Amino acid sequence: MLKILIVDDEILERRALTKIINNSSENVTVIGEAPNGRKAIEMAGEHKPDIIFMDIKMPGIDGVQAVKEIKRTEQNIRFIMVSAFNTFEYAKEVMQQGVKEYILKPSRKQDILESLQRVSSEISGERKQLEEQQYLKQNLERAVSIAQKEWVSSLILNPVHDITFDEWSQLLGVEITSGYIMLLSLLPPSEKGELLPLEKQNWYLWLKDLLKSYHKNQEVLLGPMTESQVPVLFLCKQTTEKTHFKINAQAVTDHLLAQFQKSHFLAELRIGIGLPYSNVHELNKSYHEAVAALNQLLKTPHRKYLFGGKQGAIGLPTTSDLLQVEKKLLDALRQGDLNKAMFIFDSFSANLMDHEGMKASMVKKSFDELFILISRMLHDLGIRYEGSFQIKESKEIKDMFDKGKSYLLSVVQHIQVWRSSHAKGMLHKAKEYIEHHYANSITLEQVADYVELSPYYLSKLFKDRFGMTFIDYLTEIRIKQAKIEMVDASKSLKEICYSVGYKDPNYFSRVFKKHTGLSPTEFRRETVS
Secondary structure: OEEEEEEOOOHHHHHHHHHHHHOOOOOEEEEEEEOOHHHHHHHHHHHOOOEEEEEOOOOOOOHHHHHHHHHHHOOOOEEEEEEOOOOHHHHHHHHOOOOOEEEEOOOOHHHHHHHHHHHHHHHHHHHHHHHHHHHHHHHHHHHHHHHHHHHHHHHHHOOOOOOOHHHHHHHHOOOOOEEEEEEEEEEOOOOOOOOOHHHHHHHHHHHHHHHHOOOOOEEEEEOOOEOOEEEEEEEEOOOOOHHHHHHHHHHHHHHHHHHHHHOOOOOEEEEEEOOOEOOHHHHHHHHHHHHHHHHHHOOOOOOOEEEOOOOOOOOOOOOHHHHHHHHHHHHHHHHOOHHHHHHHHHHHHHHHHHOOOOOHHHHHHHHHHHHHHHHHHHHHOOOOOOOOOOOOOOOOHHHHHHHHHHHHHHHHHHHHHHHHHHHHHHHHHHHHHHHHHOOOOOOHHHHHHHHOOOHHHHHHHHHHHHOOOHHHHHHHHHHHHHHHHHOOOOOOHHHHHHHOOOOOHHHHHHHHHHHHOOOHHHHHHHHHO
């Protein structure tokens, strides 16, 4: 509803305008009348109308002066000037204030309504554009927030192949050239045995707020918390030489430790730092370097942070061969492939055994790291598993392998049961939700929340089970429904576009042609005829 204010020193003119406008449409209403410029300024500030019909020639403050004064505080109000004087000077003066509409007295009803319609359409168009921009911004912010967690999680589990630094540069609006991972761990103080879940959650929220405001040549992406550890991905905005990386990472670390020192947490913070990589597929190495550095820190309690990699910590074996074995093992677990998982685990064990100088303590730490990755994977997939891997260091390394294999077997069997029952049912539920809500602005996040799966895993399940992505399936449903509706010649293509969930007819046309080979017009012509 657009609010209109009438300003004129002649009461009959005001009453006539009010009657014409109020009878013209349900979308506009006159919220007040002002007999002079001074009163108009007061009422504009109080009622904030959308449109003001302003008489130019009035005693005291005239219409032009009133427009200037109102414009100082109310930039969005539109004016339609009304005057008995058809002179260029008047028109020129109000046009300088951004006024586009000018009608003469005595005004014809048609002139009044046409002028009102033009201004109303302009306001409606701008409001719609603003709403669409806000909607897109909210969706983007939500998508980015989800993508951050999911992307960091996938980096930890395996090298990422579906997004590049160039694509992240486009999404974030800055040039990203490299990245590295820090692994932060919250430890209980020496006199306290264990941290409470609430303490961990409060620390995670504190960390999220702290890193959100930190943008010194880097974009910060926070991963999910597993146990008391949080991976943080730093995307560097400029070419990162090792000296620059050390300086930037040191600055971040100092900032985190200084702020943590000022906080109220009764705990200790340790930070392992991986090296930077210019290829997104290598960031998985940075994570393993951060893990090795963090493990090394636990043996040196006087240190708060440590750099990983060749120039930093010398910890567990993190060669490319072991990384590839871990990746293949996690992939097999996701698929619930028992034979493949057991075979790969044997290869993993053999790799550890073949590593020169391998000690029982190093085997235990390597297993601990592997099963932390498995725990993260289960968490990210939305799979609840009550069992936990606990192994004591043994002189007989084979005993540790056997216990690890037994634990892995129980995990795979649990995943198999979950995939065959829960996941299948959730996918059916997800498909039904899409089929009932395709006409709305539906998102992967909404569907995942509805079926109680993580967006990351729902997307992977769709691809694995149906051979298409969530977006592909949603598009298929929408195009199928659009074809059905096109048989009804009484429906316009624009109407059909909106009814199947698209907001832009041009975009709908492009998507339709991509999937059918015909434009909507061509398809309707062939179908109807």
